Amino acid sequence: MLAPLVVLTVLLLLADAAAALGGVTDRLRGAVSAVLGPAEGLASAAGGNLADAARGLTGGTCEQTEALRRENDALRLQAASGDDDRRRAAELDGLLRVAGLGGYRVVPARVVAVAQRQDDAHRVTVDAGTRDGVRPEMTVLDGDGLVGRVLRAGPTTADVLLVTDPDFSVGVRLERTGRIGVATGAGDDPMHLNLLDAQTDVQPGARLVTLGSEGDRPFVPGVPVGEVRSVQISPGTLSRSGTVAPFVDPGTLDLVGVVVQAPRTDPRDAVLPPKPTKTATSTPGTP
Known part of the structure; x- marks a missing residue:
């Protein structure tokens, strides 16, 4: 147009x-x-x-x-x-x-707070307390193993000392052999291990469970703790020392369980997961 x-x-x-x-x-x-x-x-x-x-x-x-x-x-x-x-x-x-x-009776709880790192302290707060049957000096675990022990308990929350805290220590028993020792927290490093018998033959990869405490406080027996990374003889002592990698990663904690009733009998190694089976590999020229 x-x-x-x-x-x-x-x-x-x-x-x-x-x-x-x-x-x-x-x-x-x-x-x-x-x-x-x-x-x-x-x-x-x-x-x-x-x-x-x-x-x-x-x-x-x-x-x-x-x-x-x-x-x-x-x-x-x-x-x-x-x-x-x-x-x-x-x-x-x-x-x-x-x-x-x-055979543990547990109260499920969720991690609702993480304490600030002061003096290398490793603690968390869970949303279960005395109203749920939680008391100080009770074992805390999750699906992987030992988380820690209850420090303090209020009506609706409780503070938990983690396995990685330097003030944390627990009696442990070696898988199968039953040899005993003590595992201690070391902050972000692997736990320290002291075996009471210097003649104990321990290889890396050996797994540990809780020995249990008198009256089942603060630890019930049989809870998986960790895996041995290294072992050496301590000079001038009658014990062996080493390091242990805990099964539980505190940085990923969410759902935990507070053991409010111990098992009737020691489960020993029954709670440990089955070890992965090694698959056989064949070399060229072999059937």
Whole structure:
């Protein structure tokens, strides 16, 4: 539509330049207006409709994008919740397995606070207390093994001293041989191990469980503690020393169990998980 308008404008300018045309120019202008007036209105209406359509399209796209974003956020939250539920279910299964194998009656609790590291202290707070039967000097464990012992207990919460705390120590028994010793926390380093018999032959990889305390306080027997990393003879002593990697990682604690009733009999090594079997490998040329 613009091309005819441009041509007619040029013609009008030429007509104005010709003075002799006089009234012809006016009549020509009127004819052009009569012919092109409806066309101009049609062009204006079409442009307005296109603008409205563009605005509608843009607005609809924005609304659709926002709706998709909200749906995507909801799906992400749902997926995260599903992963968290599966993790918690796995932790609960592990805790129930340990409690069942050992014959421990436990009160489940969640870690709700971590104490600030002062003087290398390693402590957490759980959401179970005296109202749940929790008392000081009770064993705390999870699906992997020994977590620590209860230091203090209030009505609804309790403070737990972790196995990694330098003030923590527990009597331990070696798997199968039954040799005994003491494991002590060492902060972020592996636990220290002191075996009472220097003649004890211990190899790296040997596993330890709690020896148990008199009256089952603070430790019940048979709870997995850790795996021996190294052993050496202490000069001038009648004992062997070494290091132990705890089964429990304090940095990932969530669901734990406070043992409120000890087993009737010592489970010994029954709570330890089965050792992974080594798969035989064949060399080229051998069947």
